[in-house]
Amino acid sequence: MELQAVLMAAGGGSRMMDLTYNTPKPLLPVGNRPLIWYPLNLLERVGFEEVIVITTKEVQKALSTDQRLKTDVKLRLDVVCIQEEADMGTADALRHIQQKIKTDILVVSCDLITDVALHEVVDLFRAHSATLSILMSKVHEFTETVPGQKGKKKAGEQRDFVGVDVTGKRLLFMANEADLDEGLVLRKSIMRKHPRMLIKTGLLDGHLYCLKRSVVDFLVHNKCVTSIRGELVPYLVRKQFSKSLNSQNATEDSEKNQKQQDAHHNLELLSTSKDEALLQLARERSCWNDHRGDMSEAYHGGKLRCYVHIMEEGMCYRVNTLAAYIEANRVVPKLFEDPPIHPAAVVSERSLVGSDSIIGPLCQISDKTSIKRSNVGTSTTIKEKVKITNSIIMNGVTIEEGCNIQGSVICNNAVIGRGADIKYCLVGSGQHVEPEAERTNEVIVGSDQLMEI
Amino acid sequence: MHHSIIVRVKEEDVKLQEVVQAKCEGKELTKEEKQRLRKEKKQHKKNKKDDRGPPEKEKEKEKASVLAPSKPATQSPAHKAAPVPVNASASESPVAAEKPAKSKAEQRAERRARQDTERASKQGKKEGGQQSASSKPKATPNELQPVVKRLPEHIQVDDPAALKKLAKKLERQQVPLRSDYGYKVSLFSHLHQYSRKNPPTQQISIPATVIHPSIVRLGLQYSQGIIAGSNARSVALLHAFKQVIQDYSTPPNEELSRDLVNKLSPYISFLSQCRPLSASMGNAIKYIKKEISNIPSQCKEEEAKRRLQECIDSYINEKIILASEAISKYAIEKISDGDVILVYGCSSLVNHILCEAFEKQRKFRVIVVDSRPRLEGREALRRLVKKGIRCTYVLISALSYILPEVSKVFLGAHALLANGYVMSRVGTSQIALVAKAYNVPVLVCCETYKFCERVQTDSFESNELDDPDDLIVTRNGKTHLENWQTVKSLGLLNLVYDVTPPDFVDLVITDLGMIPCTSVPVVLRVKNVDQ
Numbered sequence: 001m002e003l004q005a006v007l008m009a010a011g012g013g014s015r016m017m018d019l020t021y022n023t024p025k026p027l028l029p030v031g032n033r034p035l036i037w038y039p040l041n042l043l044e045r046v047g048f049e050e051v052i053v054i055t056t057k058e059v060q061k062a063l064s065t066d067q068r069l070k071t072d073v074k075l076r077l078d079v080v081c082i083q084e085e086a087d088m089g090t091a092d093a094l095r096h097i098q099q100k101i102k103t104d105i106l107v108v109s110c111d112l113i114t115d116v117a118l119h120e121v122v123d124l125f126r127a128h129s130a131t132l133s134i135l136m137s138k139v140h141e142f143t144e145t146v147p148g149q150k151g152k153k154k155a156g157e158q159r160d161f162v163g164v165d166v167t168g169k170r171l172l173f174m175a176n177e178a179d180l181d182e183g184l185v186l187r188k189s190i191m192r193k194h195p196r197m198l199i200k201t202g203l204l205d206g207h208l209y210c211l212k213r214s215v216v217d218f219l220v221h222n223k224c225v226t227s228i229r230g231e232l233v234p235y236l237v238r239k240q241f242s243k244s245l246n247s248q249n250a251t252e253d254s255e256k257n258q259k260q261q262d263a264h265h266n267l268e269l270l271s272t273s274k275d276e277a278l279l280q281l282a283r284e285r286s287c288w289n290d291h292r293g294d295m296s297e298a299y300h301g302g303k304l305r306c307y308v309h310i311m312e313e314g315m316c317y318r319v320n321t322l323a324a325y326i327e328a329n330r331v332v333p334k335l336f337e338d339p340p341i342h343p344a345a346v347v348s349e350r351s352l353v354g355s356d357s358i359i360g361p362l363c364q365i366s367d368k369t370s371i372k373r374s375n376v377g378t379s380t381t382i383k384e385k386v387k388i389t390n391s392i393i394m395n396g397v398t399i400e401e402g403c404n405i406q407g408s409v410i411c412n413n414a415v416i417g418r419g420a421d422i423k424y425c426l427v428g429s430g431q432h433v434e435p436e437a438e439r440t441n442e443v444i445v446g447s448d449q450l451m452e453i
Numbered sequence: 454m455h456h457s458i459i460v461r462v463k464e465e466d467v468k469l470q471e472v473v474q475a476k477c478e479g480k481e482l483t484k485e486e487k488q489r490l491r492k493e494k495k496q497h498k499k500n501k502k503d504d505r506g507p508p509e510k511e512k513e514k515e516k517a518s519v520l521a522p523s524k525p526a527t528q529s530p531a532h533k534a535a536p537v538p539v540n541a542s543a544s545e546s547p548v549a550a551e552k553p554a555k556s557k558a559e560q561r562a563e564r565r566a567r568q569d570t571e572r573a574s575k576q577g578k579k580e581g582g583q584q585s586a587s588s589k590p591k592a593t594p595n596e597l598q599p600v601v602k603r604l605p606e607h608i609q610v611d612d613p614a615a616l617k618k619l620a621k622k623l624e625r626q627q628v629p630l631r632s633d634y635g636y637k638v639s640l641f642s643h644l645h646q647y648s649r650k651n652p653p654t655q656q657i658s659i660p661a662t663v664i665h666p667s668i669v670r671l672g673l674q675y676s677q678g679i680i681a682g683s684n685a686r687s688v689a690l691l692h693a694f695k696q697v698i699q700d701y702s703t704p705p706n707e708e709l710s711r712d713l714v715n716k717l718s719p720y721i722s723f724l725s726q727c728r729p730l731s732a733s734m735g736n737a738i739k740y741i742k743k744e745i746s747n748i749p750s751q752c753k754e755e756e757a758k759r760r761l762q763e764c765i766d767s768y769i770n771e772k773i774i775l776a777s778e779a780i781s782k783y784a785i786e787k788i789s790d791g792d793v794i795l796v797y798g799c800s801s802l803v804n805h806i807l808c809e810a811f812e813k814q815r816k817f818r819v820i821v822v823d824s825r826p827r828l829e830g831r832e833a834l835r836r837l838v839k840k841g842i843r844c845t846y847v848l849i850s851a852l853s854y855i856l857p858e859v860s861k862v863f864l865g866a867h868a869l870l871a872n873g874y875v876m877s878r879v880g881t882s883q884i885a886l887v888a889k890a891y892n893v894p895v896l897v898c899c900e901t902y903k904f905c906e907r908v909q910t911d912s913f914e915s916n917e918l919d920d921p922d923d924l925i926v927t928r929n930g931k932t933h934l935e936n937w938q939t940v941k942s943l944g945l946l947n948l949v950y951d952v953t954p955p956d957f958v959d960l961v962i963t964d965l966g967m968i969p970c971t972s973v974p975v976v977l978r979v980k981n982v983d984q
Contacts, residue, residue, distance in 0.1 A: 001666075002660035002662075048659065103660075119655055122654075123652055127674050128679070282689040283680075285685035286686075288681050288832070289831075295838070
């Protein structure tokens with residue numbers, strides 16, 4: 001087998017607590033499908049037959065009971081539960097399932113919605129025998145207004161600095177702004193080997209990684225690495241140019257480095273396969289080099305290589321903030337050929353449902369309602385004379401008569417009283433908005449939630 | 454049309470007479486040649502019996518028109534005339550009916566003729582007592598038709614029937630069909646032209662299940678040019694086959710010797726979709742298939758796999774590593790102190806020879822000639838300079854300017870054809886031509902496993918078209934050829950190989966010794982008899 005897929009669905013959605021305090025992030029409805037459906041669909045489309053899903057108990061229950069997930073997803077799901085309180089990082093999770101991993105792995109995050117041609121990422125991994133291959137995409141500006149946002153959007157979002165070589169495929173440098181104290185430090189060894197480097201900051205990390213099997217074994221030996229994105233990937237990118245790795249020299253004096261040294265060796269030794277001599281012979285006889293201008297052989301003789309595929313066009317969203325969630329809801333329905341109004345929904349003839357809205361199953365839309373540019377979830381009841389524009393209504397919501405909802409997000413099982421006027425608000429799960437309320441640009445959550453924050 | 458039929462029959466007569474003459478002279482005919490004789494006699498008798506009605510002529514015309522586009526657009530060289538009349542006669546025999554509607558007997562005869570031509574073309578490749586039954590996955594009945602060379606599919610791209618057959622075959626093997634790209638220059642419209650932007654893995658599932666992952670990786674490396682060069686490609690192919698054999702397990706009611714060969718066929722189709730197979734790869738595949746079919750049925754699976762791995766290792770060791778040692782030994786005798794040696798492109802063998810010679814303290818300097826778009830000479834230059842050899846680097850346009858300085862030319866080869874022609878990177882024949890004009894000796898270095906039974910006298914008939922976008926170059930931020938596809942009268946041609954006639958080559962250095970170019974068929978015959 002070539003690759004095993006691992007879906008990380010245990011994350012808490014810490015950047016959108018208002019949405020996720022009651023609903024786990026993988027189950028948030030986007031375009032009337034649970035968020036976890038999108039990466040599963042991507043994997044199914046390219047040809048995977050089974051996926052290892054690392055998630056919490058709640059999501060596991062939903063995976064086995066949710067209709068949409070059970071019927072639409074034909075993959076075999078191998079669900080591994082971890083405790084929510086354990087606060088495992090993604091690398092910890094990989095360590096947890098080390099026994100199941102027999103080949104190279106493709107790690108996907110549950111909040112990735114993309115239409116990337118996955119073979120582009122995997123081809124880099126295959127052709128260059130890379131240790132790591134990741135997916136990145138140009139960041140799209142979000143145009144929708146985000147409810148509950150006071151003032152301008154925070155411009156201080158931590159940027160990622162990504163350095164690639166001339167071809168745009170080899171990953172030379174990766175650091176987050178938060179990790180850089182004084183400035184961006186580039187090692188001379190990188191500059192000597194790749195004198196032309198492009199540093200990009202406007203990139204979104206897709207959290208899709210192809211990793212060699214030896215990396216998992218490396219993680220087992222190095223329990224200090226907790227997060228793939230935060231620690232493992234920058235470590236691997238740095239280690240491409242590490243002198244010790246290339247020269248295979250074991251003479252490091254300091255003891256502090258001793259353990260790391262063993263780790264390096266582990267990484268290298270584990271990655272050699274049988275018939276390495278033949279591969280070496282083929283490479284020697286081949287007249288190809290990945291760079292020119294200096295006297296070194298292909299890949300500068302380095303065994304560890306990291307590659308990146310940067311998506312220029314196409315859709316790639318990571319639904320980990322409220323703004324991204326809203327944007328995804330806006331864009332995703334256009335992808336599918338599903339009928340915008342689910343056949344199981346009861347929509348009265350005197351209502352007006354715009355062509356760019358979608359209505360989930362088991363909804364009840366009464367007369368004289370107008371729904372424009374909105375997503376309405378499952379089992380939602382909308383009474384008469386309601387106007388809904390530019391909003392996202394999740395499942396099980398009840399909206400009484402005469403309401404006017406604009407640019408808002410109404411979470412599961414909320415109840416909006418009659419005549420309420422809600423503009424650019426976020427109504428949390430299970431919340432009741434009193435009748436005749438007028439709320440603008442507010443986040444309405446339960447008082448107990450406020451305490452938690 | 455009628456006139457030409459008569460002419461063809463006459464030629465057929467002449468051929469038969471010659472063969473009969475040879476028999477009378479008492480020359481030793483091999484078993485294959487005797488069979489061929491028998492077939493031709495039968496064929497001849499059948500032709501005389503045939504009723505030449507109008508329906509035959511029509512079918513003749515049809516068959517002829519199908520054959521015509523597969524012939525090259527340029528003038529047909531002498532050797533092309535030979536298969537054509539035989540083809541015509543083969544097509545006549547199935548048309549041995551009175552009615553235009555095909556009768557059952559006629560269908561059967563047609564089918565048999567088709568199978569025989571396949572069989573015959575297979576036979577034509579393997580003279581000598583090799584088991585032909587095992588190597589072909591499809592079962593073929595006993596042949597009774599004359600030897601007919603069937604055109605390989607990779608030079609029949611402009612023939613829709615051949616394309617359809619290929620598509621069906623690939624569909625059956627579950628290998629994705631790679632579509633051609635861009636406008637092809639009309640002289641080469643019978644060849645495939647792929648783009649690197651459409652990799653062959655677009656339609657392959659991730660993870661690759663139908664095709665073994667190491668074969669997918671190999672195909673990608675071929676199509677992106679990461680593994681380039683005849684030796685490198687063969688070694689990488691054999692390495693991938695070793696992994697395939699390692700992961701192989703015999704299904705319950707099958708025999709390893711037959712099933713493994715069937716398993717390899719879709720892989721080979723996939724690889725040829727990524728990049729057309731080289732002659733050395735073809736020979737390696739033939740060797741592997743022979744070895745697999747020679748595994749006795751009572752051999753246990755583990756033992757069989759181990760044996761096959763050993764065979765592959767010994768093949769690489771003998772034919773590539775030791776051969777290059779032997780060739781260097783011979784070649785170093787030819788390098789004297791004070792020589793100025795010209796090399797072209799990056800041939801792994803020539804580089805090896807020069808490095809060895811340098812280690813043996815020969816004093817010489819090298820001129821590396823390079824050409825666009827591949828610019829492989831840069832890699833050769835890097836390797837030689839790293840070793841410490843004094844090098845000069847020129848582009849091929851400067852060839853006639855530096856040749857007066859040169860004392861010898863060393864060329865590598867992609868394949869050596871049965872009529873003594875050398876098939877090598879495009880530009881080699883130019884180098885040989887100009888060197889001949891300056892009376893500079895040209896030495897071709899080639900291992901014997903690259904010798905192939907094909908015959909070619911021009912570079913048009915069978916070649917490889919690389920990605921035309923490689924010719925586009927950006928200088929000072931301007932790319933003039935960016936929209937070349939919109940200009941209807943513009944075609945970009947990126948040829949990979951060309952053939953050099955034996956008159957321009959003075960010596961071929963092989964692991965069997967130093968032979969003249971015309972001795973290649975002798976070596977081939979000796980090699981086949983040995984095997």
